[in-house]
Structures are given as C-alpha cells and as structure tokens.
Amino acid sequence: MIAKQVLMKTVNKSSIGGLVKYLTDEQKKNERVGAETVTNCQTDNPQVAVIEILNTQAQNTRATSDKTYHLIVSFRANEQPDETIMRAIETKICEGLSFGEHQRVSVVHHDTDNLHLHIAINKIHPTRYTLHDPYGDYRMLGQLCERLEGEFGLEVDNHQAQRSGSENRAFDMERHAGIESLLGWIKRQCLEEIQNAQSWAELHNAMTTNGLKLQERGNGLVIMDGAGFSVKASSVARDLSKVKLEQRFGAFEAISTEVKQVNNSDHYTQKPMRSRVNTVDLYARYKTEQSTIAESRAVAWAKTMERKDALIATAKRQAKRKRTVIKAIKGAGLGKKLLYAATNKKLIDEIQKINKQYLTERQELYDKGQRLAWADWLRVKATEGDKSALEALRARESAQGLKGNTLAGEGVFGPLEQDSITKKGTVISRVGKMTVRDDGYKLQITRGSNQADLETVLGLVIERSGNRIIVNGSADFKEQIAQAAASAKLPITFDDASLESRRQELIKITKEKTHNEQGRFTNQFRYGNLDGRRHQATTNLNSKDTAASPGRKGLVKPNIARIGQRPPPQSQNRLRGLSELRMVHFASRSEVLLPSDVPNNVELQGAQPNDNVRRNSFGPGLDAVDKYIAERETMRLKVPDVLKHRRFNNDDTGTANFQGIRQIEGQTLALLKRNNEIIVTPIDEKTARSLKRVALSAVVSLKANGSIKTKGRSR
Secondary structure, rough: OOEEEEOOHHHHHHOOHHHHHHOOOOOOOOOEEEEEEEOOOOOOOOOHHHHHHHHHOOOOOOOOOOEEEEEEEEEOOOOOOOHHHHHHHHHHHHHHHOOOOOOEEEEEEEEOOOOEEEEEEEOEOOOOOOEEOOOHHHHHHHHEEEEEHHHHHOOOOOOOOOHHHHHHHHHHHHHHHOEEOOEEEEEHOOOHHHHHHOHHHHHHHHHHHHEEEEEEOOOOEEEEEOOEEEEHHHOHHHHHHHHHHHHHHOOOOOOOOOOOOOOOOOOOOOEEOOOOOOHHHHHHHHHHHHHHHHHHHHHHHHHHHHHHHHHHHHEEEEEHHHHHHHOOOOOHHHHHHHHHHHHHHHHHHHHHHHHHHHHHHHHHHHHHHOOOOHHHHHHHHOOOOOOHHHHHHHHHHOOOOOOEEEEEEOOOOOOOEEEEEOOOOOOEEEEEEEEEOOOEEEEEEEOOOOOOHHHHHHHHHHHHHOOOOEOOOOOOHHHHHHHHHHHOOOOOOOOHHHHHHHHHHHHHHHHHHHHHHHHHOOOOEEEEEEEEEEEEEEEOOHHHHHHOOOOOOOOOOOOOOOOOOOHHHHHHHOOOOOHOOOOEEEOOOOOOEEOOOHHHHHEEEEEEOOOOHHHOOOOOOHHHHHHHHHHHHHHHHHHHOOEEEEEEOOOEEEEEEEEEEEOOOOEEEEEEEEEEEEEEEEOHHHHHHHHOOOOOOEEEOOOOOOOEEEEOOOO
16 A cells, blocks of 8 residues: 655645546546545535635635645555445544544545545644644655554555655656656666766766766756756766765866767667567657647647637727717717717627637647647557557556456457556456456456356356466455356366366255255145055146046146146136045045135135235345445454444334445445444335435434334335
8 A cells, every 4th residue: 555645836726626526527437436535524525525625725814835635545456445444544544644633535546557545635724724734744654554554454565765756756757658767768778887987087978978968957967868858867876966976086077078879779768668569650650649739739729819819809890880889979978878888898798708718619629639648648549449559558567467356268358348448458347237357368356246247257258268267366256256157057167176176066056956946846746644544635736637637646747836826827817616626535435625725725815915015124135234244343353443233123213323325236225323333224215315315423213114214204
C-alpha cells in the first residue's frame, strides 16, 4: 500500500469542486467509480458536500496556499480489500494526518491496474476555520502505511525514500508516459563514463561525446542536451554536484564548444522505453498524429475566434444603427434615454451570449485535440481496436502480468468485450455481475464472483484456450471454480491435481444426488401389512390406465410427480370417482376405501394456503444474510471497532437506528443498530427505495414479521 499527496503547483487552479467532479465522473465506464464516502458534512451526496466545503473555505480569508489536500492511497495489483477495510484505512490515515475532524470526500476507483482510493480533504477546520497543512507528511504517510499493512494483512511495500524528488519525477514520467527521461538515459547510458573523468577537460569531453553539455546555473550545475532539455547534475549523482566536483578538480571551468551529436545512439532523444516489441512504426504514427492534431486545432481555434469577432462586430453595427435612429427621433429626452438603455443592454447580452458560445466551442476543440502522452495514445488506440497498440502496452516493462485469483489456458487468451483498457494493456470487462481483467494470458476475477458467471467465464476459456485450465488464487476461489465446473459439466481438466480430484468428487456427488432424486420421484408404490399378509396397492394418476388394467403390478410411468402434489392434465379441475382412489383388495371381500383417503379425497376440500402472498422474514435472502454476518464477524476479529452483527428474530420488534443498505449476491439487506449490535434483515425493492431516502442513524420501527416502518408508512 502506498499513500501519496498530489500537489497543485498553481494555487489558482486548485478547486475542490473540480476535483470531486473528476473523482465521481464515470467517464463512460462501468468499472471506474466505486464506493463514495462523505465525512463530517451534513449530507452524503458528494456534489452537495462541495457547496458546504466551499462555504467553510470562504470563512478563511487570510490563507494564500492551497486549501484542498488531495491524497491517493494505492494497493498492490492483486489486492482487493472490501469496503469496510477501505473505510477503516481512510479513517486512520486522515486521523494520523490530524484531518480527523475535517470535511472530506473519498472515492474508490477500479479502472486502473491498481485499486486506489482518492481522498479530497478540506484543509480548513469546519469550526475553527484555521488551515492545517501537515509538515513532513510523506514521513507520516510512510509510517501509517507500514502500520496499516500489518494491521490489515496487506502486502508490505518499501516506504523509505530511495530517490530524490527529481529522480521520482523522472521515474513517474517513464512509468506513466512511457517515454525515456533525460535523467534516466544519462544514468543508463553514460553515467559511468562521466564519473570516471579525472579533470574538467575529461568531464567536458565525456559530456560532449554523448551529446551533452555541463554549465553553471544559479549556485549549481546542470546537464543539457542539444534540444534544450536539462537536468540538475546532482540529481544524476550526488558526486556530480558543483561542490563535490570543485573539491576534486578545483574551480569550475566552462567550455565554449557546442554540443556534438555523433549519431542517434550517442545522444538523448525522446523515445519510448525499452519494450519486448518493436514500436518504431507506432511511435512514428504517434508523432505524426500529434503534430497534425496540433496544427488542425490551431487552425480551428483561429477560425472560431474570427467567427466570434465577426459576430461581435455585427452586433455592434446593429446597435449603432439603432442609436442613430433613436437620435433622429424628435421628442422628450426621457424616452430617448430609455431607448438608449434598452439598446445598450441588448448589445451587452448579445456579446455575452457570443462569448459564452465561443468558450464552449473552444473547450470542445481542446478536448478533441488534446495532446496525449505516448502511453495514453496507445491506450486510446487499443480501445479503438488497434491490436498492435494493445500488444505494445502489454510488452512494456511495467506490465508484469496478473496475479491473485486467475484463470489461464495453454494458449494466448483473446480479449473479452472491453469496458476499458489500462496502461499495462489489461482489458477490464464485465461478465454478468462479475469484473474480469484480461492481460492476454490470464483472466483475473476481482469483484462479484458467483457460480453462474464463473461457468460463463470457464466456457470462454475453453473456447479460446483449450480444455486444460490453470487456476491460481485463494482456496475459496479454487473451490468456487471446481463447483462451477462440476455443476455445468464442462469438459475441462485442471492443471492442479488436487483441484482436478475435487472436481471429479463433486461430479460423483452430483450424479449420486441426481440418481437418488430420480428414484424417489419415479417410485409410485406403497406397501402395507393387513392380516399378516403383504398387499400392494398401486396408485396411478392416469384414470384410463387404472380402469383398463385393474390390479396391475409394477406399473411405473416416468416423469410423474409425487403422490398428492399435482395430477396429470386430464385429471385436473374435475371430480374424482371412488374407483380412482387407493383401494385395498381382499381376496374374500370387496374393495374397501382406506380411512386416510376419506378426509383428503372424499370430503369437500378447503382453500390451500399460498405462502407466496405472505411476507417471509426467514425465507429469501437467508444465505445472503448468513454470508454477510460471517464476513462482518471475521472482520470484527481484525478491527475491534466493527460491531457485532446478527440475524433478525421475532424478539427484535420495536425501534432501531438505520445504518444503511447492502447488496449481497443480488439480495438487498437492511442494517439496523440496537444496543451496540447490528441487526441484518432481507428487504424487498420497495423497502430499499424507501430506505434510501432515510438518513443514517434515523429511528425506524421493526415489526414481528420483519417489515420496517419509516415516517408513519409501513414498508
């Protein structure tokens, strides 16, 4: 886990509203915005909370620095902590930075290779109106992350600073933009040669040979290339600082020769980072397209400005003609003043309308012709269906492959129907309610796994990669895969011998269960002992066969329901005769009606109960309730602040505090707090819509049948 503050270089550009709008924007993706949390505000709506935060920030008129603290908490690629852990981490980090009482908006994003949490914090205290800017926050963030990793069982990251600020910025450029930086090129290409120089002349000669130049700037030294890019010498290596070099070689000696560039391999040029595929042609397309876009955008901007100026000039000419006509009117001066004022107001309104239209068109041109970094351009092209761009993304050094709960076949897996593509070439897709990530070789199941969707994914793996499947991940995930494969009777073989054995065992259990059920349903005979002798009574719901073949033994018809459940179509909705009921035949007597058939078959039948029209508090959603309670109880062992959860029972009638709604496996659950316990009960869609309008901690009433009453209306 890594926590990092995002600094706003220009204070005037800082906007809590713009930041929250970016965080909550879906960007036409299904898998981007996750849980949204608003803390220390009077609302749970992030957009409404922005107004409250802006009002708080307006109370401090002395602060000139940025009033918003933007923090990103990123997790490892194979880590998917649930909502409760994310909320606990967010709370502990903010409290560790002394922002516990401050207003903030937190949003989870799922559209990148790493699950990450954005936190937009108001630096202005909501009651004291003082600005809090933590000093040395990067040290505190490292300590907090180290402690939280141990507390929640997350993978351990290195939180000790190993690079300078310049090195970190260069590393970020190479990792996110995909372009080699000047600093990185020097360290990889010619640093050893530069450090081996024994005089100023040898140092300048080593620089010149590699197309570089060393010169003074301020109190230090910078290294420049022929294109004008520069980097501090001390950022490349500490022993190249001006103080260190002057201690070795004496006072600085400059040279007047120009930078030489012998060939492409001996000087720095902006080009993609090393990759497993050849990207020369793609990069040439990228450079050509970017230059064309810049030129066309400049031409379009010029035309838009000319059109705006022409419209304003036309409006001014029309206003001038109107004033000329008004001037020629003979009459009282007051009337003319009113006409002049109306003309001027109309002109101002017209100019404002023209300017507003111009700003809209300019923004559209900017969005359409925005310059893209190399990695972003590849991602856009891959999204449009360019296979070479997708291959280039997956061949980057930063693309290490998917881990965690994964499925793989023997061959290369084709991409699913994509929702979005990351900078590492991972295709994020939705299969039913489940989120699937595809890197070309493996499928990673990240969220919402269920048996039906797993069966669909296994079918896709078979179709595109063959019948031999490699499964990696947790024991629970492997068990789900084995159950899905056995249930769907898929023709596959698992690479893991133990998992394959479990699949065979489940198939055997399923066959035995199916065989037993078929035997129970097809057995239509009952046996009894009368007068010490064994007699057999055959019950057949088909009256014609019974009349035609009285006393037949071993009469078995397939697909006939159990006795008393449902008669055949020809016997429905009509009266039954005594000859169709169960009879016992005595050799010396006539047939006798059994006593058990009198109340059920002879007497007038009453209305049968229909439980489908009654509310059942302990029926649908029981599995979802148990699963959620088990998950919370497991979490309570790690996080003491989590309250005890239990299922609703008939003794829970009365008032309780509403604590929210959860969706578990398609079932909606309501959480109600009473006596430091959380009562979990399943609800229908109508009740869920009603509770969404209820504020957290609001008082609601519980009835014995599990219904919830709010504001005088029963749900």
